[in-house]
Each structure stands twice: as structure tokens, then as C-alpha cells.
Amino acid sequence: MKSIKKMFGGDTRQFGMIFALVALILFFQWRTDGITLTSANMINLFNGNSYILILAIGMVLVIIAGHIDLSVGSVAAFVGMVVAIAMRDWGIPWYLGILLGLALGALIGAWQGWWTAYVGIPAFIVTLAGMLIFRGAQQFVGQSNSIPVPKEFQYIGAGYLPEVGPNTGYNNLTLLLGLAGVAFVIVGELRKRKAARELGAEVPELWISIAKVVLISVAILYATYLFATGRPGTSFPVPGLILAVLVLIYGFISSKTIVGRHVYAVGGNRHAAELSGVKSKKINFLVMMNMSIIAGLAGMIFVARSTSAGPSDGTGWELDAIAAVFIGGAAVTGGVGTVIGSIVGGLVMAVLNNGLQLLGVGADWQSMIKGLVLLIAVAIDVYNKSQGRVSIIGMMMKNFNRSPDGPSNPNQPDETTSTKEAISREA
Amino acid sequence: MSSLESHSEPVILEMRSITKEFPGVKALAEVSLSVKAGEVHAICGENGAGKSTLMKVLSGVYPFGTYTGDIVYQSQVQQFRDIRASESAGIVIIHQELALIPELSIMENIFLGNEPSKRGVINWAEARLRSLDLLARVGLRDDPDTQVKEIGVGKQQLVEIAKALNKSVKILILDEPTAALNESDSQHLLDLILGLKAKGITSIIISHKLNEIEQIADSITIIRDGKSIETLNVKADGVDEDRIIKGMVGRTLESRFPDHTPALGETFFEVKNWTVAHPQIQDRLVCKESSFFVRRGEIVGFAGLMGAGRTELARSIFGRSYGKFITGEIYKDGKAVQLKSVHSAIGAGLAYVTEDRKSLGLNLLDDIKTTTVSANLEKISKRTVVNTDKEFAVAEQYRKSLRTKTPSVMEGVSKLSGGNQQKVVLAKWMFTDPDLLILDEPTRGIDVGAKYEIYGIIQELASQGKGVIVISSELPELLGLSDRIYTIFEGAITGVLTKEQANQESLMKLMTSARKTAA
Numbered sequence: 020m021k022s023i024k025k026m027f028g029g030d031t032r033q034f035g036m037i038f039a040l041v042a043l044i045l046f047f048q049w050r051t052d053g054i055t056l057t058s059a060n061m062i063n064l065f066n067g068n069s070y071i072l073i074l075a076i077g078m079v080l081v082i083i084a085g086h087i088d089l090s091v092g093s094v095a096a097f098v099g100m101v102v103a104i105a106m107r108d109w110g111i112p113w114y115l116g117i118l119l120g121l122a123l124g125a126l127i128g129a130w131q132g133w134w135t136a137y138v139g140i141p142a143f144i145v146t147l148a149g150m151l152i153f154r155g156a157q158q159f160v161g162q163s164n165s166i167p168v169p170k171e172f173q174y175i176g177a178g179y180l181p182e183v184g185p186n187t188g189y190n191n192l193t194l195l196l197g198l199a200g201v202a203f204v205i206v207g208e209l210r211k212r213k214a215a216r217e218l219g220a221e222v223p224e225l226w227i228s229i230a231k232v233v234l235i236s237v238a239i240l241y242a243t244y245l246f247a248t249g250r251p252g253t254s255f256p257v258p259g260l261i262l263a264v265l266v267l268i269y270g271f272i273s274s275k276t277i278v279g280r281h282v283y284a285v286g287g288n289r290h291a292a293e294l295s296g297v298k299s300k301k302i303n304f305l306v307m308m309n310m311s312i313i314a315g316l317a318g319m320i321f322v323a324r325s326t327s328a329g330p331s332d333g334t335g336w337e338l339d340a341i342a343a344v345f346i347g348g349a350a351v352t353g354g355v356g357t358v359i360g361s362i363v364g365g366l367v368m369a370v371l372n373n374g375l376q377l378l379g380v381g382a383d384w385q386s387m388i389k390g391l392v393l394l395i396a397v398a399i400d401v402y403n404k405s406q407g408r409v410s411i412i413g414m415m416m417k418n419f420n421r422s423p424d425g426p427s428n429p430n431q432p433d434e435t436t437s438t439k440e441a442i443s444r445e446a
Numbered sequence: 447m448s449s450l451e452s453h454s455e456p457v458i459l460e461m462r463s464i465t466k467e468f469p470g471v472k473a474l475a476e477v478s479l480s481v482k483a484g485e486v487h488a489i490c491g492e493n494g495a496g497k498s499t500l501m502k503v504l505s506g507v508y509p510f511g512t513y514t515g516d517i518v519y520q521s522q523v524q525q526f527r528d529i530r531a532s533e534s535a536g537i538v539i540i541h542q543e544l545a546l547i548p549e550l551s552i553m554e555n556i557f558l559g560n561e562p563s564k565r566g567v568i569n570w571a572e573a574r575l576r577s578l579d580l581l582a583r584v585g586l587r588d589d590p591d592t593q594v595k596e597i598g599v600g601k602q603q604l605v606e607i608a609k610a611l612n613k614s615v616k617i618l619i620l621d622e623p624t625a626a627l628n629e630s631d632s633q634h635l636l637d638l639i640l641g642l643k644a645k646g647i648t649s650i651i652i653s654h655k656l657n658e659i660e661q662i663a664d665s666i667t668i669i670r671d672g673k674s675i676e677t678l679n680v681k682a683d684g685v686d687e688d689r690i691i692k693g694m695v696g697r698t699l700e701s702r703f704p705d706h707t708p709a710l711g712e713t714f715f716e717v718k719n720w721t722v723a724h725p726q727i728q729d730r731l732v733c734k735e736s737s738f739f740v741r742r743g744e745i746v747g748f749a750g751l752m753g754a755g756r757t758e759l760a761r762s763i764f765g766r767s768y769g770k771f772i773t774g775e776i777y778k779d780g781k782a783v784q785l786k787s788v789h790s791a792i793g794a795g796l797a798y799v800t801e802d803r804k805s806l807g808l809n810l811l812d813d814i815k816t817t818t819v820s821a822n823l824e825k826i827s828k829r830t831v832v833n834t835d836k837e838f839a840v841a842e843q844y845r846k847s848l849r850t851k852t853p854s855v856m857e858g859v860s861k862l863s864g865g866n867q868q869k870v871v872l873a874k875w876m877f878t879d880p881d882l883l884i885l886d887e888p889t890r891g892i893d894v895g896a897k898y899e900i901y902g903i904i905q906e907l908a909s910q911g912k913g914v915i916v917i918s919s920e921l922p923e924l925l926g927l928s929d930r931i932y933t934i935f936e937g938a939i940t941g942v943l944t945k946e947q948a949n950q951e952s953l954m955k956l957m958t959s960a961r962k963t964a965a
Contacts, residue, residue: 214835218842221854277823277830284820287809294767294798294806295821295874296789354811 036347036363036396043367047374054377055370058249061242062256066177066324068369069258070095070317072362074340075347076269077313079361082344083273084306085286085353086135086142089337090149094311095318096333097157098123102319103166103328113172117319124315127153128308136303145307150337158330167327176323178257189247190254197243201236208232258320262362265313270358282306287354342389343368346396367392458483458648459537459617464503464515473499474513477674479667481617486639486649488663490656490690492919496672497652498542501619504650505539506532519617536616540606542625548595552586553577555594556609580608584638600631607638618642619650624658625753636662654751656687656958668693687958688951695921695950702898703926706905710929711742715882715913720774722762732758732769734938740882740913745904747928748917749953755937756917757801760884764798765791778881792821795881799871801890801917803864807871810860814852815841817859817870822878844873848903865896872903882913889923901927921950933957 047055054060074091081088102120105111111119127149134145180192187194208228215222246255273279284292285299293299317336322328347364349356368389375385459481466474474496481487489497502508504517506526517524519535526532529539546555553573562572577590584604588597594605603623610618620639624632632655639649640662653659659666666685668675675693678685722733732755740746750756761768763776765788776783778794785791791798800806808817818841819826826836841855848869852862859870868888875883885904889897904927908914918924924931931948933941933956941956 218835218838221856275832275834277827277832280816280820280823280832283811284809287811288805290806291800291809292820294764294788294800296765296787296792298787298789354809 035399036360036367040363040367040370043370043374047370047377051374051377055374056245058245058253060373060377061245062249062253064369064373065259065262066256068365068372069256069262070321070324071336071339071343071369072262072365073258073265073313073317073320074336075343075361075365076265076358077310078337078340079344079347079349079356079358080269080273080282080306081142081310082341082349082351083286083353083356084282084303085289086303086307087341088131088142088146088307088310088314090131090146090153091310091314091317091340092333092336093150093153093157094124094127094314094333095321095336096328096331097127097153097160097318098315099318099322099332100157100161100166100328103168103322104160106169106172107166113169113174116168116172117175120315120319121312124312125308127315128311129304131311132304132307135307136300142307157332161328161330163330165327165329168322172319173323173326175257175261176320176325179252179254180257180260182254189244190249193243193247193255196255196260197239197247200239200243204235204239205232258324261316261320266358266362273358278302278305283354285353339368340365342393346393348400364396455482455484457481458520459504460516460518461500461504462516462518464500464513464517466499466503466508466513473672474503475672476515477669477672479674480677481648481650482665484643484646484648485664486643486651486662488659488666489650489652489669490659490666490694491669492694492921495669495694497669498621499672500669501539501621501650501652504532505529505537505619507539533613536614537619538610538613538615538617539619540603540610540621540623542622544599544602544606546594546602546605549593551591551593552581552588552597552605552608553590555605556580556590556612558609560612576612577608580611583611584608585634598631600627600634603627603631603635604638607642615647617648617650619652621652622654622753623651624653624655632658654958656690659690660685660687666690670694687955691951691954695954702901702922704898704902704905706908708745708929709743709909709911711744711911713739713741714779715740716777717763718775718777720759720763720776721772722758722769722774723772725769728770731772732937733762733774734936736774736934736937736939738932738939738942740915742911742913743908744929745908745914745916745927747924747931748915748934749921749924749931749957750917750934751957752919754934754957756934757886758937759934760798760886760915760917761800763791764788764796764884767791767798792878792880795879796884797821797875797878797880797882798884799868799875799886799888801887803867803871803890808859808867811858813858814845814850814855814862814870818844818855818873818877821874825877840877841873844870844876848873849899863896865892865900868892868896868900869903872900876907880912882915883907884915884917886917887919888916889918889920897923921953924953925949935959 044055074095078088078091098120101123102116105119106113106116131142131145131149134140135142180190180196182190182192184191208231212222212228273282281292281297281299281302284295284297285302289299318333321332325332343365344356344361345351345364346367347356347360347362349361371389371392372385375388380388457480459479461477461479463476463478464474465472465476477496477500479487479489479500489500491497499508503513506529509527510525517526519537524532524535526535526537532539547558550558556577557568557573561568562576563569574590581588581590581604584607586601586604586608588601594602597605607618618639623635627635636658639651642649651659651663660680663680666678666680668678668690670693678689678693683689716737716739718737720733720736721731724730724732736759738746748756748759758768762771763785765785767788776785783794785794785796804810809820812820815837819832819837823832826833826840838855844850845852845855850862850866850869850873852866859867862870872888888904889900892900901923904914904916916924916927925945925948928948929945931943931945931953932939933943933953935957940959943952943956
């Protein structure tokens with residue numbers, strides 16, 4: 020169990036969130052008489068939420084570094100609008116449009132990053148201003164009209180993997196993708212075990228590894244099956260593919276690269292990071308800039324899916340992305356959070372949205388339920404921390420857990436140290 | 447030390463056998479204190495001796511029931527439940543860190559929590575009249591509407607005293623009142639204390655500046671290692687600075703240091719005329735033309751009282767991470783180097799282990815292996831990708847060589863004891879392979895056994911030919927470790943003593959006065 024938890028960042032809350040996600044899916048599957056887990060609904064769910072999940076990837080880095088970005092909805096809408104206009108009026112091809120959108124996102128990000136990192140204005144203020152500025156700019160350049168985008172461009176938001184190869188009755192590329200995913204999980208686990216053995220570290224028991232690999236593989240294969248057997252012309256959606264690629268890239272950056280380490284260090288203890296040689300201003304700048312690039316991408320995907328850029332695109336996205344990140348285990352104070360956790364948090368919100376819609380629950384109730392879910396998820400975490408972080412789910416799992424010690428408990432200071440230090444400070 | 451001593455003046459306050467324990471540590475053991483009405487009573491002791499703890503017991507910060515022993519005040523046993531209770535009895539404490547709100551005016555600060563009001567509505571006219579009177583009594587001529595952030599620390603101290611006077615204070619406790627003040631402000635404050643004495647207000651003063659104590663105190667109680675050692679009557683006993691120092695440091699030195707034979711090489715690190723200003727207050731110098739050098743294989747001690755500028759000197763050299771640089775040169779291996787950022791300082795082979803482990807030295811959210819490599823990620827990375835296998839191997843290697851007690855290097859650093867946390871911090875800096883290590887209070891908050899091990903690590907680093915600077919408030923530690931000791935007083939280096947020349951008395955003298963002695 021410990022190793023499964025490790026996979027999701029070693030955080031009990033994220034571990035709990037995965038169980039909550041599975042429970043939610045099963046609950047709606049039961050209540051909707053099996054509509055939830057159909058290929059049409061899954062495709063719908065991914066298409067309708069991919070841009071929020073993509074935003075959550077950028078947002079979790081911002082929040083780990085100890086900031087927040089309220090401007091992502093406006094930035095996404097502005098970039099989407101400018102790209103749509105550029106393609107319509109200047110006639111640039113779709114791929115140049117995407118490049119333009121990413122470059123514009125980078126420019127906006129550099130603007131916000133400069134104010135945050137080098138002038139020292141809190142990101143909350145900078146991006147609150149950005150939210151107003153870019154919302155207005157979007158309506159100004161678009162004259163509050165809807166601007167349609169060309170067919171080729173729509174592919175990134177509403178396209179599917181094409182049919183290639185022999186007729187197997189399934190979408191071949193989706194199958195390949197699923198198998199690649201399973202292979203990735205198996206190889207990754209084998210590699211981890213090998214490395215642990217060579218270094219003399221604690222090697223998880225074999226049955227734990229097998230159970231973990233089997234569980235994840237079954238989940239991937241089932242999803243593959245769902246996506247590969249949709250009505251003709253549909254398969255795994257392109258935005259889902261973009262999301263998967265971004266998760267891999269940013270998961271890697273955040274956990275395996277120097278920049279990623281520095282983001283956690285700056286958010287965890289900025290002064291300690293600076294005294295270790297971390298250039299915290301540069302890190303803050305990069306994190307803010309990256310967020311706006313990702314917001315631009317999300318905006319373009321949304322515009323592509325809805326076939327035109329409109330004046331009210333992106334309204335409230337920042338809040339959905341922030342909620343996903345916090346449900347996914349990040350801390351308001353910074354230093355804590357994972358990319359995969361935020362995706363799980365985003366999926367919890369997405370499944371909730373989707374299931375409630377299928378049940379015919381009105382938007383009023385949906386909003387109230389989502390608000391309560393966010394509050395309760397964070398409340399459980401706060402409660403666990405005050406109790407020395409034994410989560411309810413963790414306690415339930417303890418009985419199945421061979422190794423008695425649960426996940427490490429980073430926020431519980433050593434008793435004797437803290438008092439001794441308290442004395443030395445007081446004396 | 448009993449009330450029987452007092453024949454001239456009645457005893458206003460007596461603390462009898464006060465014992466205060468924190469889990470695992472006895473901060474105060476049977477401490478007694480007897481203060482006569484209308485006197486200035488000084489409490490002296492080394493850092494960590496228990497002076498501030500004793501004052502916190504007296505003022506109700508540690509409420510009745512959390513300590514044993516009696517507080518007898520005005521012939522009655524008192525049971526203060528909080529600061530309000532002690533204040534309403536007339537005992538007011540002014541802490542080292544002033545408790546004023548910078549954005550509020552002088553007047554608003556004086557009456558904060560004690561506003562003249564009727565049914566919740568403040569009578570500002572009355573407040574203004576009373577504040578003018580109070581300010582006159584402390585000799586402050588500023589407009590009561592001036593914001594506190596606009597007046598200097600010296601005047602802020604006076605506002606604190608005015609605030610205390612407003613609470614009709616009978617015993618005024620001042621914790622290091624002159625630590626942050628310049629000479630003329632200090633003198634003004636001392637005069638004020640004597641003026642209050644003339645009006646019958648008793649003062650208890652904690653200070654490291656022994657010359658000031660000699661000047662104004664009537665009696666002195668010396669505390670050492672949580673015990674009250676003696677009470678001296680300044681006039682009758684003819685007390686001078688040397689006598690106080692002897693009382694403060696009079697403990698016997700045990701053999702607390704591993705054996706070490708220094709092998710000194712050539713001078714490789716030199717700082718000349720280092721002058722740095724306070725980061726906010728431009729005209730306050732925290733380092734004044736300091737010059738020193740370190741030889742290979744040498745352990746150099748820096749002695750100074752808290753606030754003398756030791757940390758400021760170390761951090762300003764370490765990539766200008768503190769204060770505003772004014773002048774000075776750094777030479778490493780004979781070449782002048784510019785260390786304008788922490789990054790370049792690390793690159794030049796410097797390492798700095800901070801005195802404030804928890805808020806400046808560690809990311810408490812991290813585990814041991816992440817912390818160990820955090821200052822030199824490049825070494826275990828290829829094209830910016832961190833090799834986590836190497837990370838584990840490095841952390842594991844240091845865990846073994848430094849004997850860090852932990853179940854695994856995956857453990858969070860917040861779960862470790864102080865000594866083991868310090869080993870992880872040392873490992874982090876050893877992994878950067880520095881030529882010069884600056885260790886700021888390396889054994890603060892660490893128990894004796896772990897201290898011995900840390901000393902061993904420091905000596906081992908010196909044996910490898912590295913230079914080590916040790917900054918410490920514990921003189922026995924400096925005397926036991928160092929090959930040479932510099933003393934700092936108010937930002938300036940006041941002397942340098944070799945291991946043979948140095949003892950607690952000679953160091954304490956240089957640490958508490960500005961007079962220079964030849965190196």
C-alpha cells in the first residue's frame with residue numbers, strides 16, 4: 020500500500036482522492052444505470068474537461084511555488100480570440116496559429132512573471148489585475164463577437180485518433196496507446212525495483228508491486244476498451260492525448276529535474292532555498308510564465324472544440340483549476356502538491372459534474388455540491404494534519420498494510436527538538 | 447538570597463525556588479530572586495542560562511501551575527494566569543523584540559488594549575492629553591500622532607516605557623533594552639531608568655552589556671545553567687565587570703571535545719575592510735571594516751554576544767545574502783573574488799550553515815535525501831535531469847559516514863532530532879565540497895552527545911585541509927574547538943586571540959567593549 024501511495028506522491032490525501040474518484044465513478048455508474056461508463060460519455064467527459072485539467076498542470080506548479088494565478092481564464096480567452104482573428108483575417112495556417120498562441124501566452128506570462136518575481140508584487144494582485152486586463156483586451160480585439168476557426172484548427176479540440184491499419188473492429192491507435200501505457204507502467208515498476216535492490220534500499224514486496232501493476236493496467240485497458248469501441252469516427256480524443264503528453268512532461272519536470280526541485284524548494288522555504296544557491300526570482304518568473312503559456316494552450320483547445328472564439332470564453336476557469344489543485348493535495352502555503360494529484364483532483368470535479376448532469380441535477384445544486392466537496396476535501400486534510408496525519412482512509416488501509424509505518428509525516432516536528440529549540444530561543 | 451538580607455528597604459518581590467521544566471529539559475532549577483523596592487536589579491548570565499524564562503514565569507507568560515515555587519509580590523503569593531494578570535498587579539515586561547505596531551501612531555500604541563473609552567467608544571481627547579503627559583515623563587518630544595515606524599529604535603523603546611507607565615507600573619522588567627540602541631540612545635535610556643528609580647519604580651534589567659549594569663544596578667543576581675548562583679550587592683561588594691564575568695562563566699570544563707591535532711596550512715581566505723549596512727536602516731552599520739583570514743586546516747572561532755554582528759558578517763560574505771554591501775574585498779587563494787550571489791559563493795567554494803536551522807536551513811517538507819543534495823543538484827544531474835539513484839546513494843553515504851540516526855533517507859527531515867537535522871545540513875554542505883565552511887551556532891539546540899559528534903565532524907573537515915569558521919555563543923565550545931578566536935563587538939572585530947591566549951575572561955572582555963587589542 021505504501022508503494023501505491025508513493026506512486027501518487029506519497030500523500031495520503033491524494034491516495035484517498037483516488038479511492039474517492041473510483042467510488043464516485045461506481046456510484047454514478049449505479050445511479051445512472053450504466054450510462055457513466057460508456058464510451059460516448061467518457062469521450063464527452065474528457066473533451067469537456069481537458070482544458071481545465073491542462074490548466075491544473077500549470078496551476079499546481081504556481082501553487083507549489085507559493086503563488087496563485089487568477090488570470091488563467093482571461094488569458095486563455097484572450098489568446099484564443101487573437102489566434103482566431105489571426106487565422107481569419109491574416110489567413111495564417113493553423114500550425115502558425117498555434118505557435119502564435121503559445122508565443123502570446125509566453126509574452127503575457129513574462130509580463131506577469133516580471134511583476135511577481137522582480138518587482139515583488141504578490142501574484143494574487145498581479146493576476147487579479149491580469150484577469151481584468153486580459154478579459155477587457157479579449158473583448159476589445161474581438162469586438163465582443165464570435166470568431167469562427169478553420170476546420171484543421173478544430174482538430175486539436177474536437178479531433179480523434181485516426182483509423183489506421185487493419186480492421187480489428189477497434190481503433191488501432193487507441194489500442195496501441197493503451198498497450199504502450201501498460202508497458203510503461205510495467206517497465207517503470209521493474210526499473211524501480213531494480214534500482215532499489217542495487218542501492219540497497221527497501222524493496223517493496225513482490226505482491227504489492229504485482230497488485231499495483233495489475234490494478235493500474237486493468238484500469239488503463241478498460242479505458243482503452245471504452246475509447247476504442249465508441250461509435251464510428253470516434254476514438255481517444257486529441258485533447259486527451261495532449262493532456263497525457265503534458266502530464267508526462269510536467270510530471271517528469273516537477274519530480275526529476277533541477278528546475279522542478281527548485282520550484283518545490285522555493286515554495287517550501289524560500290529563504291532556505293536562497294541560502295542554498297537557488298535563484299528564487301528566476302524560478303518564480305518561470306513558473307508564472309509557464310502558467311500563461313499553458314493557459315494559452317487551454318484557450319486554443321477550447322476554441323477549437325467550440326469551433327469559434329466567443330466573448331465569454333474562459334469565465335471561471337481559474338477557480339476550477341485552483342479547486343482541482345487543492346483537492347489534489349496541494350497546500351495553500353506552498354511546497355506541496357503533485358501534477359498527477361491535481362489531475363486526479365480535476366477528474367473528481369469532472370466526474371462529479373458529469374454524473375450530476377446525467378442525473379439531471381440542476382446547475383444550482385451542482386455548484387453547491389462542488390463547493391462542499393472542495394471544502395470537505397481540504398477540511399479532511401487539515402484535520403488529519405492536526406491529528407498527526409493519519410487519514411481515515413489511511414486507517415482503513417492499515418489493516419491491509421504489511422509494513423506498519425504509514426506514509427512519512429513531514430509536518431510533525433520532533434517533540435524534543437522543538438521544545439529544546441523553543442527554550443534556546445526564549446533563553 | 448532570602449528576604450532576611452534586606453534591612454534598609456522592604457522586599458517588593460521574591461521568587462522562591464522556581465523550577466520550570468519543558469519536556470525533557472529543566473530550564474530553571476530552584477531559582478530564587480529577591481528584589482528590593484525601588485532598586486535596579488540586574489540579572490546576568492550567558493545565553494541560554496534561563497534569564498528570559500525566569501522573567502516569563504514572573505510576568506505570567508508561563509502561567510501559574512506550569513512551574514513550581516512561589517512568586518511573592520507585595521507580601522502575597524501571586525498566581526498570575528496570564529500577562530494581563532501580572533500587568534494589572536503592576537509588573538510590566540518589555541521584551542527584546544518590541545511589541546509595537548509600526549503602522550499605528552505613538553498614542554495609539556501607548557493605549558493599545560488599554561484605551562480610555564466609554565461603552566466601546568474611544569475618548570481620543572483624553573488619550574491625547576494623557577499621552578502628552580506620559581511622553582514628557584519619558585523625555586520624548588515627538589508628536590503623539592507620529593507613526594511608530596517613523597521613529598528610531600531608541601524612541602520606540604521609550605514609547606514602550608510610556609506604555610508601561612500608563613499601566614501604573616511598579617516593577618518594570620527590561621529584557622536586553624539597549625541591545626539594538628546606539629551609545630547615546632542607550633545612555634538616555636539608562637538615565638531614564640535611574641529617573642524612574644527616583645520616583646520609586648523598581649526595575650529588573652537583563653543585559654549582556656556589563657559596563658551598563660555596573661553603572662546603574664544596585665544588585666545583581668547571576669544565573670548559570672538554570673540555577674541562581676549568587677546575588678551581589680554592587681556597592682557593598684565592590685562589584686566590577688571581572689567579578690560578574692567570573693560568576694557567569696564559573697562552570698568547570700569537562701572533556702567535551704574529541705582529540706584533534708591541528709595541521710595548519712597557508713592562508714587561503716582573507717576578508718579586508720568588510721563594511722555592510724543594515725538592509726533597512728542605511729546609516730546603521732552591521733559590519734564595520736572587519737578584516738580577518740583563515741588558513742587551510744584551521745578552525746577559526748568568532749565570539750560575540752547576540753546581536754554583535756556575527757551572523758551579519760557571515761551572511762554578507764556568503765554571497766551578500768544579508769544587508770547592504772558598502773566596501774570590502776575578499777581574497778581566495780590570493781585572488782580577489784566577487785561573491786555577489788549565493789550561487790557564486792557556493793561556486794567559489796564557500797558553505798554557510800545557518801544558526802536558524804528551521805527557518806533558514808531546512809525545507810521541513812523535504813526528506814533527507816532531497817535535502818542532502820539540494821545545494822549541489824548539478825553534481826548528480828545530467829542535462830538538468832536529476833539522477834534519483836545517485837541522489838539516494840549520496841544521501842546513504844552521508845547517513846553512514848555522519849552516523850545520522852534515521853530509519854531511512856526517505857524520512858522527512860522534520861521527524862529528526864535537532865542533532866540529526868544538523869548532520870543532514872552538514873551533509874548538504876559537505877556535498878558541495880567547499881574549501882571554507884562557515885558554521886553559525888552549529889550546536890544550538892543539540893544535546894551533549896550529538897554535540898560531541900558534530901565537533902568530531904568539524905575537526906575531520908579541518909583535517910582534510912578545509913578552513914572552518916565557527917560562530918558560537920558558547921565560549922567553552924569556541925575554546926575547545928578553535929585554533930584562533932576573533933571577537934566581535936557592535937559590528938567590529940575587537941581582537942584576535944590564539945588558542946593559548948584565550949580564556950573565558952579574556953574573551954568576555956573583548957566581546958563587551960570596544961577597546962582594541964593588538965592581534
